[in-house]
Amino acid sequence: MRYVNIADVEAGQFLGKSVYSGNGTVLLGAGIQLTVYMVNTLNRIGVTMLYIQDALFDDVETAEMLTEATKQSLIHGISDTFEAVRSGKEWNAQLIGTTVDTLLSDVLGNKELLVQLTDIRTVDNAQYIHAMNVCLLSTVMGINMGLNYIQAKELAMGALLHDIGKNNILKDEEIAPGVRNHHTWRGYEKLKNKREFNLLIAHVALQHHERVDGLGLPRGLANDEIHIYAKIVAVANTYDHLISHLEGDRALLPHEACEELMAMSEIELDREVLIQFTRMVSIYPNGAGVRLSTKENGVVVRQHKGLPGRPVIRIIRNSNGDNLEIEEIDLAVETTVFIDKVLA
Template sequence: MRYVGIESVEPGQFLGKTIYSGNGTVLLSAGVQLTVYMISTLNRIGVTMLYIQDPLYADVETEDILSEATKQGLIQEMSDAFEAVRSGKEWNTQLIGASVDHLLEDVMDNKELLVQLTDVRTADNAQYVHAMNVCLLSTVMGVNMGLNYQQVKELATGALLHDIGKNGMREGDELFPDSKSHHTWRGFEKLKNKREFGLLIAHVALQHHERVDGLGIPRGLTGDEIHLYAKIVAAADAYDRMIHPLKPSGRRLMPHEACEQMMAMSEKQLDHGVLVQFTRMVSIYPNGTAVRLSNKETGLVVRQHRGLPGRPVVRIVRGEAGHLDIKELDLAQETTVFIEAVLA
């Protein structure tokens, strides 16, 4: 598979990864042959990047930590919960807990994989995919930092629900970040009275926009005043928002650019210890990404190295059909060759 911009997709190509709607149902299944109408519709509903199948890279997989069933369940449960909050109804915390359990099972089964956030977003599913990604990133960091199972489950649940306070908001509610109408306070209020959840889960919603330098919101907490769960979720939230901006007009950073920007936030906005763990577990050049190397060759990232996210294996294809020269450069071994640029 190749990871490409929507503007590069042509009719007749085959979709590489399933696209989900906002309620967790399948919008387009992997393997479907794309038509002009499908491509136009994807562009209209906000899709910017997607995977397509390519015979030269048929063996290239995204190595997702989460199964398709887990993703579909998470998106569906988040959609149901958020819709209930919007309409002022009660929502099923047990189903949320079950979805988190499935996510934890997948994470524990795939601990050696780097996190690659490659699920296709639409205007309809963006907030749910964001919640899922923040939950996944936070969970993997928590596991790597040695949290026990109960702690990781609390962290994962808080991460999944960190933005639940945004639902049912009115225009102007966020004009005063220190007011109780801000989504951090609203999320805290919605979660603190859920007996199935511990109070720490509510504090993730309350504190995930705090900064270690004290310039965050809503309470201006500093350093150790911010709970570790909230520090972890803040890093995951910042990263996912950089590679998938909240507003369509926002600049979308590539994963390696986002990681560089996050490291510049160390001990200002984000906790340094959390960032160290983050950089060890996220794939900054996801499989299927086209890159230009420092030796001026171009190729596609096909495999990752755990612990060396900046040194993947790159496949280089030269020549024409019937006379192809294919080689792979393992950048963990080719220490004088570097990725110079990511090609859109």
């Protein structure tokens, strides 16, 4: 598979990864042959990047930590929960716990993989993909930092529900005077009375926009006043916002977003959490096109655990007529070769 800009997708190509609707069902399944109408529709609903099948890269997998079934369960669970909150109905806290158990099972079974956030966002599913991504990133960081199963589950549930206070809130209300108007406080109020939840889960929602320099919201907490769960979710939340279009700005590429995060170290975000983050996230996802310092273009085909910035690159050359020469360059071995640019 190759990861390409939708502007470069042509009718007749085959979709490499499924696209989900807002409620977790499959909108377009992997393997379907794309038509002009499908490509135009994907463009219209906000899709910017797609995985497509390519015979030269059939062996390239995205090495997902989560199974398709787990993803569908997470998106469906958070969609139902947020819809219940929006309509003022009671929501099923036990369902969230069961869904998070499934996520933890997948994560613990794939601890050697780097996290690659490559699920396709649309206008309808963006909020739920964001919640799932923040949950996944936070959980992996937490486990790598030594949290036990119960702690990791608390963190994962808080991460999945960190933005629950955004439902039924207008932008004008959030910027009105008074910290209790902020979505973090509203999220805390919705979660603290859930008997099935530890109060720390509510504090994730409350504190995930606090900053280590004390200039965050809603209470201006600093450093050790902020719970470690919230510090972890703050890093995951910030990263996923940077690589998405949730705020309407240009989405950054993963390596650009990592550079932005490191610039926030000990200002907005906790340094130790950031160090853990950089060890477990894929900076150059499999299937992404890149240009090397040798001026050749290639595609990322494999990752190295612990060396996210030094993947294996496959280069295809036309040597003689129709004959193709294929070479793989392992940047962990070829230490004088670097990635100059991501082609997106």
